[in-house]
Amino acid sequence: MFEAAIKITLKKTVADPQGLTVKHALESLGFNSIANVWMGKFIRITLNAKDKTEAEAKVSEMCKKLLSNPIIEDFSFEVSNA
């Protein structure tokens, strides 16, 4: 059994209105030293595979086919034994 920890983030060139809203909310709570906030997704998946290489290949395909939108998002992940 393997566990994948996947981060989905907006590409740097894409506007992030949700991040801006969170930045303003933090500032209104008194956090005045924030330069920027970016919102993304964090996904954990446990899966069966015969080895780590196969698990990584599967997770990469999941990211490309469903979990991320490749037009506006980047993904990165780490696979470990679980």
Added chain:
Amino acid sequence: MFEAAIKITLKKTVADPQGLTVKHALESLGFNSIANVWMGKFIRITLNAKDKTEAEAKVSEMCKKLLSNPIIEDFSFEVSNA
């Protein structure tokens, strides 16, 4: 300038219907070896602080006050120089 990479995840005892939906969607695409899927948030924040300890204290407070819901979510983060 420091950069914080924050993960917000549902506590293990809390039901995750979004994760279940994503699991079913992946299965319908032919990924049949998935045991479980958990959805969470990934937040990046750049902020000014006089040292790493102060930056970590600030980020921890942000997580408790706004970014996470402590009743149903856990958070973890890493702060690095940016």
